[in-house]
Amino acid sequence: MNRMSESHDENVILQLRLMKIGSLEGGKMWFGLPERWIDNPRWRCHNDHVSRTYLKSDGLGYCACLKCCEPVFLTFPEDKDGPLRGADE
Helix, strand or coil, rough: HHHHHHHHHHHHHHHHHHHHHHHHCCCEEECEHHHHHHHCEEEEECCCCCECCCCEEECCCEEEEECCCCCEEECCCCCCCCCCCCCCC
8 A cells, every 4th residue: 555545544544533532522513523623623633743723735735734744634622642532442
């Protein structure tokens, strides 16, 4: 498998894990994620970086992590750098 397809697979897995964590949280939802995540956003990439900011890149075609330029996904406000902790531990 090449690096591009590995990265895609890792991104899909991360998205699914975050969606599962969000669905178990309860509360008001917006586009399948808890509304409170949107009120106090943090962004996570599959390389375990979490940030309050990201790079919006038309050239890359996605919003990128400032540390590694991988795609980022909305995560829960308490999330921190390191392995994702949540629903599937």
